[in-house]
Amino acid sequence: MPTIPxxxxxxxxxxxxxxxxxxxxxIQAGSxxxxxxxxxxxxxxxxxxxxxxxxxxxxxFLSMEDFDTTMAVTTNVFSVVALVPNFRITFPFGLxxxxxxxxxxxxxxNAVAAAIVSGNATDYLxxxxxxxxxxxxxxxxxxxxxxxxxxxxxxYSTTNKTDHNPTSTGxxxxxxxxxxxxRVNHSYCWIxxxxxxxxxxxIEIRVRLCELPFLTSxxxxxxxxxxxxxxx
Amino acid sequence: xxxxxxxxxxxxxxxxxxxxxxxxxxLRQYINRDIIKADVFPASVTTTDIxxxxxxxxxxxxxxxxxxxxxxxxxxxxxxSNYFTSTWKMYNQYGLKTQQVPQLGKRIVMERxxxxxxxxxxxxxxxxxxxxxxxxxxxxxYVQISKEDRVLQTDYIAATKxxxxxxxxxTADVDTSGNTTSFGKYSRRWYCQRYSYSALAGEIINICxxxxxxxxxxxxxxxxxxxEVFYR
Numbered sequence: 001m002p003t004i005p006x007x008x009x010x011x012x013x014x015x016x017x018x019x020x021x022x023x024x025x026x027i028q029a030g031s032x033x034x035x036x037x038x039x040x041x042x043x044x045x046x047x048x049x050x051x052x053x054x055x056x057x058x059x060x061f062l063s064m065e066d067f068d069t070t071m072a073v074t075t076n077v078f079s080v081v082a083l084v085p086n087f088r089i090t091f092p093f094g095l096x097x098x099x100x101x102x103x104x105x106x107x108x109x110n111a112v113a114a115a116i117v118s119g120n121a122t123d124y125l126x127x128x129x130x131x132x133x134x135x136x137x138x139x140x141x142x143x144x145x146x147x148x149x150x151x152x153x154x155x156y157s158t159t160n161k162t163d164h165n166p167t168s169t170g171x172x173x174x175x176x177x178x179x180x181x182x183r184v185n186h187s188y189c190w191i192x193x194x195x196x197x198x199x200x201x202x203i204e205i206r207v208r209l210c211e212l213p214f215l216t217s218x219x220x221x222x223x224x225x226x227x228x229x230x231x232x
Numbered sequence: 233x234x235x236x237x238x239x240x241x242x243x244x245x246x247x248x249x250x251x252x253x254x255x256x257x258x259l260r261q262y263i264n265r266d267i268i269k270a271d272v273f274p275a276s277v278t279t280t281d282i283x284x285x286x287x288x289x290x291x292x293x294x295x296x297x298x299x300x301x302x303x304x305x306x307x308x309x310x311x312x313s314n315y316f317t318s319t320w321k322m323y324n325q326y327g328l329k330t331q332q333v334p335q336l337g338k339r340i341v342m343e344r345x346x347x348x349x350x351x352x353x354x355x356x357x358x359x360x361x362x363x364x365x366x367x368x369x370x371x372x373x374y375v376q377i378s379k380e381d382r383v384l385q386t387d388y389i390a391a392t393k394x395x396x397x398x399x400x401x402x403t404a405d406v407d408t409s410g411n412t413t414s415f416g417k418y419s420r421r422w423y424c425q426r427y428s429y430s431a432l433a434g435e436i437i438n439i440c441x442x443x444x445x446x447x448x449x450x451x452x453x454x455x456x457x458x459x460e461v462f463y464r
Contacts (some may be wrong), residue, residue, distance in 0.1 A: 014403075016243075017241035017245065018250070020241045020247060021241050024237035024255050024259075028235050028236055031235040032234035059300045059347065059462045063428050065392075066391055067393065073343045106425065108392070110394065110395065181398045181421070183394040183423050183425065185423070185424050185425075185426075220389050222390065223391060224389075224392055224427060225424070226428045228347070228428065228462070230300040232300035
């Protein structure tokens, strides 16, 4: 980087216009190579940010877990995962879910037992949901009082469906073999794109069986449930 | 763009103090890029204004300069398989003794209060035993959180339990998995778990996957891990 000389005058000395102009024209020439981009990565850090009236950190974590209760799911209507306590996260004073924010929900649990109605094994193949159970998140709006589902469902099978015996003629007959003792999960990232604030009273995880004639019960145990909000 | 002095001085004409000050004032504004107090009020920069970060090569974390996320760490080892069996136990291969699964853990020193969000997944495949009885007892797998340097095998979180290497014989539910229907078809287990943990500034947190294998021939593969740390 070039240095820019500045003309100095002693007390009582007459300033020449040429010298004065030279000072500024050399600055003009020298400044031409200056880069407008600020390349210093530390020019702004967390220490410079406003931590006063505007919330600096916007995360909000709530979680629950249970390890010693077993829930038997016996209905095909979505109902709350009823370990102890029920897997519902309630926001004590409501939670303002503002436009552009992200709400993340994560649920994990084991399916430790299943009661499958024996019968024609091909029934399990003709209807893809016959041996399945589903999870879905629901929320309640604290202002309108409306309860509604959030996002899609996660669907899990209690069987391996096609248990082919390669030694049998024609590849063997398909049979429904239980698949249990399996960790299953349900997640959703909810971004508020409505343009308005959603007021959350609670969020819960619900479960149901898909088709009772084929699957009459699934037992759930050892679950965790986390909900947290952050800016995206 | 280079600096341009607004006033040029002329020979034999007295230098005007206003003109001289005007040139220096213009120079000061040029250096400050025309920023004045009215443009940027103190403490006016919020987290939504700036979100950027840098990769910290020492700890393999992406460290964010601002925003709600402090660090983000992702490790994925999809294709490598490692033996992880009960044979490392000195005695009683069915005894409850957990061991940390390689590449599924991280040590975190908290700079300030925050929440650690741990996401982990892996596939655990068991084979027929060499030394133990043919059926394999359910092998508990958990998220484990220990503080400081005192790591106990009882630090695991019971609600995060998964059942890996599970395989009963056809007549007895040896591993209490609920499976009594077949033999040799249940030894592959996918484990996925999310867990949040609030930690205080200065705490040293060891978060990992703890596994209690009850199978003497088995391996772990398809390991994935993400550790997010949020300010609060």
